[in-house]
Amino acid sequence: xxxxxxxxxxxxxxxxxxxxxxxxxxxxxxxxxxxxxxxxxxxxxxxxxxxxxxxxxxxxxxxxxxxxxxxxxxxxxxxxxxxxxxxxxxxxxxxxxxxxxxxxxxxxxxxxxxxxxxxxxxxxxxxxxxxxxxxxxxxxxxxxxxxxxxxxxxxxxxxxxxxxxxxxxxxxxxxxxxxxxxxxxxxxxxxxxxxxxxxxxxxxxxxxxxxxxxxxxxxxxxxxxxxxxxxxxxxxxxxxxxxxxxxxxxxxxxxxxxxxxxxxxxxxxxxxxxxxxxxxxxxxxxxxxxxxxxxxxxxxxxxxxxxxxxxxxxxxxxxxxxxxxxxxxxxxxxxxxxxxxxxxxxxxxxxxxxxxxxxxxxxxxxxxxxxxxxxxxxxxxxxxxxxxxxxxxxxxxxxxxxxxxxx
Amino acid sequence: xxxxxxxxxxxxxxxxxxxxxxxxxxxxxxxxxxxxxxxxxxxxxxxxxxxxxxxxxxxxxxxxxxxxxxxxxxxxxxxxxxxxxxxxxxxxxxxxxxxxxxxxxxxxxxxxxxxxxxxxxxxxxxxxxxxxxxxxxxxxxxxxxxxxxxxxxxxxxxxxxxxxxxxxxxxxxxxxxxxxxxxxxxxxxxxxxxxxxxxxxxxxxxxxxxxxxxxxxxxxxxxxxxxxxxxxxxxxxxxxxxxxxxxxxxxxxxxxxxxxxxxxxxxxxxxxxxxxxxxxxxxxxxxxxxxxxxxxxxxxxxxxxxxxxxxxxxxxxxxxxxxxxxxxxxxxxxxxxxxxxxxxxxxxxxxxxxxxxxxxxxxxxxxxxxxxxxxxxxxxxxxxxxxxxxxxxxxxxxxxxxxxxxx
Numbered sequence: 186x187x188x189x190x191x192x193x194x195x196x197x198x199x200x201x202x203x204x205x206x207x208x209x210x211x212x213x214x215x216x217x218x219x220x221x222x223x224x225x226x227x228x229x230x231x232x233x234x235x236x237x238x239x240x241x242x243x244x245x246x247x248x249x250x251x252x253x254x255x256x257x258x259x260x261x262x263x264x265x266x267x268x269x270x271x272x273x274x275x276x277x278x279x280x281x282x283x284x285x286x287x288x289x290x291x292x293x294x295x296x297x298x299x300x301x302x303x304x305x306x307x308x309x310x311x312x313x314x315x316x317x318x319x320x321x322x323x324x325x326x327x328x329x330x331x332x333x334x335x336x337x338x339x340x341x342x343x344x345x346x347x348x349x350x351x352x353x354x355x356x357x358x359x360x361x362x363x364x365x366x367x368x369x370x371x372x373x374x375x376x377x378x379x380x381x382x383x384x385x386x387x388x389x390x391x392x393x394x395x396x397x398x399x400x401x402x403x404x405x406x407x408x409x410x411x412x413x414x415x416x417x418x419x420x421x422x423x424x425x426x427x428x429x430x431x432x433x434x435x436x437x438x439x440x441x442x443x444x445x446x447x448x449x450x451x452x453x454x455x456x457x458x459x460x461x462x463x464x465x466x467x468x469x470x471x472x473x474x475x476x477x478x479x480x481x482x483x484x485x486x487x488x489x490x491x492x493x494x495x496x497x498x499x500x501x502x503x504x505x506x507x508x509x510x511x512x513x514x515x516x517x518x519x520x521x522x523x524x525x526x527x528x529x530x531x532x533x534x535x536x537x538x539x540x541x542x543x544x545x546x547x548x549x550x551x552x553x554x555x556x557x558x559x560x561x562x563x564x565x566x567x568x569x570x571x572x573x574x575x576x577x578x579x580x581x582x583x584x585x586x587x588x589x590x591x592x
Numbered sequence: 593x594x595x596x597x598x599x600x601x602x603x604x605x606x607x608x609x610x611x612x613x614x615x616x617x618x619x620x621x622x623x624x625x626x627x628x629x630x631x632x633x634x635x636x637x638x639x640x641x642x643x644x645x646x647x648x649x650x651x652x653x654x655x656x657x658x659x660x661x662x663x664x665x666x667x668x669x670x671x672x673x674x675x676x677x678x679x680x681x682x683x684x685x686x687x688x689x690x691x692x693x694x695x696x697x698x699x700x701x702x703x704x705x706x707x708x709x710x711x712x713x714x715x716x717x718x719x720x721x722x723x724x725x726x727x728x729x730x731x732x733x734x735x736x737x738x739x740x741x742x743x744x745x746x747x748x749x750x751x752x753x754x755x756x757x758x759x760x761x762x763x764x765x766x767x768x769x770x771x772x773x774x775x776x777x778x779x780x781x782x783x784x785x786x787x788x789x790x791x792x793x794x795x796x797x798x799x800x801x802x803x804x805x806x807x808x809x810x811x812x813x814x815x816x817x818x819x820x821x822x823x824x825x826x827x828x829x830x831x832x833x834x835x836x837x838x839x840x841x842x843x844x845x846x847x848x849x850x851x852x853x854x855x856x857x858x859x860x861x862x863x864x865x866x867x868x869x870x871x872x873x874x875x876x877x878x879x880x881x882x883x884x885x886x887x888x889x890x891x892x893x894x895x896x897x898x899x900x901x902x903x904x905x906x907x908x909x910x911x912x913x914x915x916x917x918x919x920x921x922x923x924x925x926x927x928x929x930x931x932x933x934x935x936x937x938x939x940x941x942x943x944x945x946x947x948x949x950x951x952x953x954x955x956x957x958x959x960x961x962x963x964x965x966x967x968x969x970x971x972x973x974x975x976x977x978x979x980x981x982x983x984x985x986x987x988x989x990x991x992x993x994x995x996x997x998x999x
Contacts, residue, residue, distance in 0.1 A: 230660035235653070238663065242649040246642070253637035256645065256848030291698065291872040298871045302734055323870040327709055441663030443876045463730040464705045464871075465698040469850045472876055 221581035222549040226368065226523050226569040232491055233439045234483045241478040245471060255471035261462040262454070263289025263446070264473035270480050271432070275448050279414030280430070282423040285451045288458055289468050293398055293433040293445040297324040297361075299460045300394055300429055300447075304359050305330045310351035312360040316526075316556030316565070318368045318396060321361055332558040335360060335385075337378040344388035360386055360393045364412060365400040366522025369556045369567040373520055379412050383419065386427055392453075393428045399522035401437050401488050404496040408521075413448065424450045436523075437487050438479050442472040495523060498570040501578040509586025516568075523571040526553070528564060533592060535566040546584040628988035629956040633775065633930050633976040639898055640846045641890045648885040652878060662878035668869040669861070670696025670853070671880035677887050678839070682855050686821030687837070689830040692858045695865055696875050700805055700840040700852040704731040704768075706867045707801055707836055707854075711766050712737045717758035719767040723933075723963030723972070725775045725803060728768055739965040742767060742792075744785035751795035767793055767800045771819060772807040773929025776963045776974040780927055786819050790826065793834055799860075800835045806929035808844050808895050811903040815928075820855065831857045843930075844894050845886050849879040902930060905977040908985040916993025923975075930978040933960070935971060940999060942973040953991040 246252045262268070268284035275282050290296040297320065305311060305328035313321070315334045322332075333350050335341065348354030360382065364374040374382070386393045395412045413428040420426055426449070433445035447457060461467070502525055506516055513530040527550075529535060535552035542548045553565025570578055653659045669675070675691035682689050697703040704727065712718060712735035720728070722741045729739075740757050742748065755761030767789065771781040781789070793800045802819045820835035827833055833856070840852035854864060868874070909932055913923050920937040934957075936942060942959035949955045960972025977985055 227665045230664050233660060233663045235656065235659050235663075238659070239650070239653040242653060243646070246646040246649060249642065252642050252645070253640060256640045256642075256846040257637050258634045258842075258847045294870075295872040320870070320873070323866075327867070327870065435665075439663040440665045441876055441878050443872065443874075459730075460734070463701075463727070463734065465702040465850065466727070467850075469848060469876060469879055471848050472879065 220543065220547050220549050221573060221577055221584070223568040223570065223573070223581060224549040224551050225572045226551075226567070227571065228436050228440065228491075228523075229494065229571055232487065232494060233441075234479060234487060237479055237483050238439065238475065241475040241482075242471075244478065245474045251474070252471075255474050257470065259467045259470040259473075261467050262458045263287065263468060264470055264477060267444075267473050267477040267480070268446075270477055271446050271448070274480075274484075275413075275430070275432075278408075278411055280411070280417050280423055280448060282448060283451075286423050286448050286454055288447045288449075288454050288461060289473060290431075290445045290447060290461070291443040291465070291468055292435055292440065293396060293431040294320055294324065295464075296431040296445055296447045297321050297394070297396070298327075299457050299464070300359075300431075301325040301328045301330075302460055303453075303456060304392065306358075309356050309358040310347070311358060312347065312391075313558065314362060314367070315558065316369055316553060316562055317361065317558075318363055318398075319555050321363075321396065322556075322558055325361075330358070333357075335362065335382070337362070337374055337382055341381055341385065344385055347385075347389060354389065357389050357391055359391050361396065362393070362412070363396045363398065365397060365408060366402060366519050366524070368398065368522070369524055369551070369553065370526040371517045371519030371522055371524040372526070373409060376409055376415075379409070379415055383412065383416055383428075391427070394431065395428050396431045398431075398433055398436055402491055402495055402523070403521040404492055404499065405520055423448070424452070426450055429453060434476055434480070434484075437484065437491060438476065442469075442476050444468060444472060444476040492521075495521075495571060498573075498575060498578060499525075501575040502568065502570040502582060505579045505582035506586075509583045511586065511590040514589060523569050525568040525570065527566050527568055529566070529589065530592075531564055533564045533589075535562075535564060538566070538588070538592075542585060542588060546588050548581050548585050548588075550585075627950065627954050627956055628980055628984055628991070630975040630977065630980070630988060631956040631958050632979045633958075633974070634978065635843050635847060635898075635930075636901065636978055639894065639901060640848075641886060641894060644886055644890050645846065645882065648882040648889075649878075651885065652881045658881070659878075662881050664877065666874045666877040666880075668874050669865045670694065670875060671877055671884060674851075674880050674884040674887070675853075677884055678853050678855070681887075681891075682820075682837070682839075685815075686817055687824050687830055687833075687855060689855060690858075693830050693855050693861055695854045695856075695861050695868060696880060697838075697852045697854060697868070698850040698872070698875055699842055699847065700803060700838040701727055701731065702871075703838040703852055703854045704728050704801070704803065705734075706864050706871070707766075707838075708732040708735045708737075709867055710860075710863060711799065713765075716763050716765040717754070718765060719754065719798075720965065721769060721774070722965065723776050723960060723969055724768065724965075725770055725805075726962050728770075728803065729963075729965055732768075737765070740764075742769065742789070744769075744781055744789055748788055748792065751792055754792075754796060761796065764796050764798055766798050768803065769800070769819070770803045770805065772804060772815060773809060773926050773931070775805065775929070776931055776958070776960065777933040778924045778926030778929055778931040779933070780816060783816055783822075786816070786822055790819065790823055790835075798834070801838065802835050803838045805838075805840055805843055809898055809902060809930070810928040811899055811906065812927055830855070831859070833857055836860060841883055841887070841891075844898060845883065845891065849876075849883050851875060851879060851883040899928075902928075902978060905980075905982060905985060906932075908982040909975065909977040909989060912986045912989035913993075916990045918993065918997040921996060930976050932975045932977065934973050934975055936973070936996065938971055940971045940996075942971060945973070945995070945999075949992060949995060953995050955988050955992050955995075957992075 307329040430448040553562040675694040714736040837855040960969040
């Protein structure tokens with residue numbers, strides 16, 4: 186109870202049930218010049234297309250007619266030319282669709298929140314990998330689901346088994362995955378695992394929420410086919426697909442305009458448009474217009490630059506880990522994205538290690554337990570290589586290696 | 593059931609329970625040059641500070657350091673200098689507070705959605721005036737409240753009576769009002785009615801949500817003290833206040849940047865920050881930086897211009913109504929804001945009238961029933977004078993008067 190306001194304890198306090206992000210506190214360490222932070226996981230601002238953003242805002246605001254439109258309220262589904270561009274992009278990824286299949290959201294975080302609101306009622310079961318994206322757990326938590334674990338690469342359970350754990354099969358409401366270069370593990374699902382997930386979803390007759398935040402940041406070869414592309418192949422049309430695809434420009438162009446999207450069957454999008462309208466009416470039209478210009482002019486180039494940039498940093502981190510981590514420590518070797526997932530010897534507590542790392546060696550990371558909906562993962566941690574440059578990565582990992590070796 | 597996706601009927605479909613906005617369809621009529629539309633209620637883009645917006649974006653993006661910050665992720669509570677400006681503004685309105693009392697939201701629509709999420713559980717009672725802002729009903733509806741009616745100017749019921757109707761007193765969860773130049777009625781609560789509402793909220797021990805979207809657009813004299821200012825006088829400090837104030841720049845500067853705010857006791861704001869984080873991480877920092885510059889440079893001037901501009905249109909509409917409406921029709925005479933509320937003779941159906949008005953005389957408005965959470969108000973309608981100029985207002989009301997007279 187907060188004594189300051191006597192009526193507070195009276196209300197259904199969803200916020201109190203929401204997981205406060207420990208990452209929030211850790212992000213403050215990013216600003217401390219004495220700390221080498223692997224805690225972030227946000228894109229490197231050195232990659233932002235500054236000149237092009239400047240020009241795009243200037244051009245949109247130069248015409249009186251366009252500026253008046255950009256500064257006015259707008260339709261909830263989003264700016265039509267941007268929806269068209271995204272529909273074209275989805276087509277290139279193997280999902281033939283139209284703007285009616287696209288809703289513009291304030292980043293893909295808002296997409297997750299809307300999907301939670303559409304799908305989840307209290308006590309129903311959401312299937313997730315464990316660990317999984319903390320922000321998804323936060324977005325869903327207001328709707329009070331239970332979680333059950335997907336093990337897609339091996340040991341996956343049957344639909345009947347998930348139904349039993351949920352109480353009965355109809356209480357399993359959706360599956361959520363980050364199939365490519367996942368936050369926090371950096372891992373990518375094999376095509377076989379993707380097909381198994383679609384089989385399971387078919388057996389349970391549930392939608393699959395596909396979070397593709399890092400899919401474009403693929404360091405070697407081409408990205409794997411999306412779950413949605415595989416499902417559209419199965420069912421013949423986006424409008425019959427059970428996959429709800431969440432996309433974003435945050436990791437490729439910039440997160441500062443808050444522009445992401447949902448691609449889904451048109452009947453789903455129509456419902457989500459109502460949710461958008463009730464939630465915040467519409468995304469800033471000016472920002473959507475600017476993002477449309479940037480998507481047209483710099484998207485491909487940005488993706489290429491980001492792949493090269495982050496691949497170099499991934500290389501530096503993996504090499505430094507091999508050089509400095511003692512036996513008994515293992516880590517993922519991501520083929521893209523921004524994260525390495527590190528497993529300490531059983532019994533080592535990453536939260537306690539973080540405290541010592543910040544105080545004694547000036548290094549920060551995120552303890553892995555934050556990414557589990559249950560109490561697991563205490564001996565794991567997430568390292569991001571997105572912000573520090575290569576020499577800093579080597580220095581930070583070398584310090585961390587020495588600290589871990591001395592445990 | 594949508595046949596396109598077989599699993600659809602399986603999920604808890606909150607969207608299906610949400611009120612689709614009829615206004616949405618009506619807004620499309622704004623673009624038809626053959627229609628005189630009083631349906632809008634959005635600000636006149638002729639008032640947007642174009643030159644200043646152009647300059648503000650250019651300045652924020654000119655510095656590499658500032659631009660990188662503006663295009664990056666940011667803290668959920670909002671841009672500190674903007675929160676400081678708003679805290680100062682709230683102080684001038686009689687609410688001494690600090691940035692810790694301010695959360696930046698994507699317009700005040702998002703504020704309403706967050707408050708619904710924080711406060712309302714299924715079946716609990718929300719007290720509202722009837723009619724009230726449709727967007728608030730939409731925002732709250734995902735959390736499935738019951739509604740009971742506030743009659744603040746006369747006939748207000750006791751706390752016990754509200755408690756009885758709700759089942760028991762603890763099921764009354766909050767009161768929501770638009771005290772100044774309300775959407776849709778244009779009416780403003782007297783100071784006595786405000787005090788009565790605070791008394792009732794004290795008796796029921798509930799928070800009061802104060803939606804001030806139109807408060808600054810006061811045509812004569814100064815705005816009335818806000819509920820929050822009156823409550824802070826009672827309890828001595830914002831951090832003990834039960835009033836949650838929702839503000840916005842949408843009607844004074846521009847809605848296109850999607851910047852509004854909540855001012856409330858710091859413990860409430862801390863919980864709402866968690867909700868913001870889960871909902872969409874943060875509002876576009878670049879837009880917040882630009883809004884901060886605009887607030888500092890043009891806010892006062894914008895408010896003055898808007899008051900004069902809309903007052904002239906209000907005058908034109910009220911005069912035209914007096915000249916052209918037949919006996920048996922009555923209307924509100926707003927002292928500010930954007931709306932006139934019109935009551936037709938009992939038995940006349942405004943929805944049917946709208947159909948005829950669009951088809952036969954090229955005039956649009958919003959049937960009043962949309963603003964009632966129950967089935968009332970069929971003989972009422974909302975007229976907005978915000979977009980058409982004075983000659984167009986006269987022409988449209990004259991046509992509408994003839995149509996009503998011929999019923």
